[in-house]
Structure formats: structure tokens, C-alpha cells
Amino acid sequence: MDLKKTAGMPRIVIIGGGFAGINLAKKLKNKPVEVLMLDKHNYHTFQPLLYQVAMGAIEADSIGFPMRRIFTNQKNFTFNLAEVQTINPEKNTVTADIGEIAYDYLVIATGANTNFFGNKEIEHFTMPMKNIGEALNIRSYMLQNLEKAVITEDYAEREALLTFVVVGGGPTGVELSGALAEMRNNVLCKDYPSLCEEDMKVYLVEGKPVVLGAMSASASAAAKESLTKMGVVIYNSVHVQSYDGLLLKIDDGTTIQTRNVYWAAGVMGEVPGGLPESTLTKGRRIQTDDINRVVGYQNIFSIGDVSAMITPEMPNGIPGMAQGAIQTGKHLAKNLMHLINGEPTEPFKYFDKGSLATIGQNKAVADIRKFHFHGFFAWLLWMFVHLMSLVGFSNRLSVFVSWAAKYFTRNTDNRLIVRFFNTTTRMTEPVSK
């Protein structure tokens, strides 16, 4: 497909091939439209399992799937590897690093990024986890620090290298701190015989009075109990004030010396330039009407995590979860066809299928409509849902085999340092030959 629009069928340009973008594009298969997807990665990422990549539990490749392969059999679909910098609504074009691209209908599905709330020091020294690259940085840096801890003779430095702080007690923070505790309890002493469990500390810092605050009270309580039993020290109702790469300060006066701080405390919309600030709402998300049309525009739409459809039933918008992205993507396909055919549109209604979070082996919490449960059955359900949601049979098989091996050995095999991560430059460095 030429970057210039060809005459004939209307061209729908989708920026972003996350859950929202790919579900929209799939639903447009065999429809009389040209679909052009632009993404800065040539693959779709399954973000819910990023923490397992970071902890070396599964291979990085098994949570990504090549975008072109997803749409091999879709004739009206084209993919271009491109990062969109600006939207030009007055010209009906977007400016990307590959050039200027024309659209008839534009869909912004760019997801969310980490929110450091404007604190540059925290942004520089903590480790975020929103994509595969960042998950691999965490894996490398954690393993580098364990290697350093084994050889250093400086006791204080050794303690800092072996102290892990996760900031943010939502599902990501809970899953990450649980996985760290499992690593400490099951792997540390086997792989590093000079270290013992007591040497490694895991903290979880959360601003709200509970962890998993968006889930039911019973899920929050069960998660806290399991994490505490696994040895995670939880600080609730406190906020991180500063972190300079060594000293973490919390607003209740607590200080922690640590070389490992993982930032899972906030997200904000990843919005390309060109839209006026007035279109953005809380968390830099793009405000839309009830058909995901960006407020103030006729042919620009926004779906998934980057969008905010504020309704009386959902004053904070649709939850920033995979289901919200999938459902808005699929529904928009119908409405785009209605608009193209001059038919009345159908307002979007979110169907809450429930929430799941895992804490460790045999431990998860589930809120499925009126049912709240935790433990082994919730964990089985969590595994089934995540396995089935992965894109690609080979990915499902690879993750299933890794999980089965981990279940029986209580160990993981993906703890390779294939590149070093330098927290000062924020760059990866090759391991010399």
C-alpha cells in the first residue's frame, strides 16, 4: 500500500497494534475498507505476562507475536513499522518517521505508558515495565546485581544490591513482588550458594490503604495475606518521595537502601502530538463520546487504554485492562462500518468480565461478577485465561511448557544476561565476546 491514499475504498489508519488495534483490524476483515496499521514495534505484546519475562520465568519471544503474521490472510490489511509523531486533523494526515500518511478515518490505539508524576529523578533511577525491552532490562539488572552481591565485600552495598522495592500495589506490583519472593524462596540459595533467603528483602509500597485496591475487599485481604506469608514487607498508605539510585525515601520517614526499585505506580495515555490539550482528560487520556469518537472531531477515534469514555455509570472511564481494549476495538469496527454506510451508530457498553491477579504458585485472586474467590482454583483460572489470551499457538505452547517445568522444579530457566543494563546511561551494553 502506498503511503498516499489510493482512490476507492475509505482508508482507516490505526495507530497501535495492542489489544484494541488488533481486535478492531480483525473485525474489519472482508469489509470494503483499506486498513493500515502503524506501530513502532513490529509485534503485538501481551503485557499481562511481562513480569514473568522480567523474572526469567518465560522467554521474551513467547509474549510477542509478529504483527504481519497475525494478519497474513487479511487482504484489506497492511502493516507499516512506524512511530507516529503528530496528527494533522486539518489535513487528515499523520506524520510518522516514515513520512506523511493520509487517512479517511483515524483510530488512535496507542495504549498507556508509565507515569512518574513529573519526578525526573524517579524516572531516571527506577525501572518501569511497559514493554518487552523494559522487562528484559529488569531481568538483566536484577541478575547483574545478584552477581555483584556475591563478590562485593562492602556489606552495606551487598544489602542494597539484595533489596528489591516494588512501588505500586495494583495487579502489576502484586504479581512482581510475589514473583520476586518466589525467586528468593525457591531459587536464590540454589543458584547463589553463598547467599541465603534472609539476605534478600522484598518490599511493596502502595499509596492506598490496601493492595489491589480496584478489586474486592476479600481479594485485597487474600493478596496481602499471601504476600506477607511469602515474606514480602508491605507498606500501605505511604508514597515514595525520592530515589537517587541508592536511597529510597518514603513520606512516613522510612528510608530504604536499595539498588532495585521497580515502578508500577501509575500510567498515563501515550498520546501522539497534534491534538489540543482540551481533548485530554485525567491521566492524559483522550476524551471520547459513546462511540469512541474523539470529542470535537468527526473522523478521529480513540480506543483502549489511551481513551477515556466518561459516562455516568463509568465516571473514571472504562478500566485500563485488556477487556476494555478488546471490547472497544471490536465495537468500533461495527460503528465505523455504520458511519461509512450512513447508518445510525450503536453506543458502546462495557461488559465487565471480572478481574484476576496472581500472587505466586497456587495462589491467585478472582472477582468474577458476584463471585470472589482465591487460592488454587483462582490460580488455575488465571493460567487458563492468560494462556488462551496469548496470540499464537507456539506462544501458548512455549508458555505452557515453561509453566509446567516451573511447577515441577520450582525453578526457571530464562535467567540469562544477554546484554548488560546500565542504570546511569539507561542503555543496554553488549556482553563482550
Ligand SMILES: Cc1cc2nc3c(=O)[nH]c(=O)nc-3n(C[C@H](O)[C@H](O)[C@H](O)COP(=O)(O)OP(=O)(O)OC[C@H]3O[C@@H](n4cnc5c(N)ncnc54)[C@H](O)[C@@H]3O)c2cc1C
Ligand atoms: C505489566 C502489565 C500487566 C498487565 N496485566 C494485566 C492483566 O493481568 N489483565 C488485564 O486485563 N490487563 C492487564 N494489563 C493492561 C493491559 O495490558 C492493557 O489494558 C492493554 O494492553 C491495553 O491495550 P491497548 O491496545 O489499549 O494498548 P497497548 O497494548 O499498550 O498497545 C499500544 C500499541 O501502540 C503502539 N504505539 C504507542 N505509541 C505509538 C506511536 N506513537 N506510534 C506507533 N505506535 C505506537 C505500541 O507499540 C503498542 O503496540 C497489564 C499491563 C501491564 C503494563
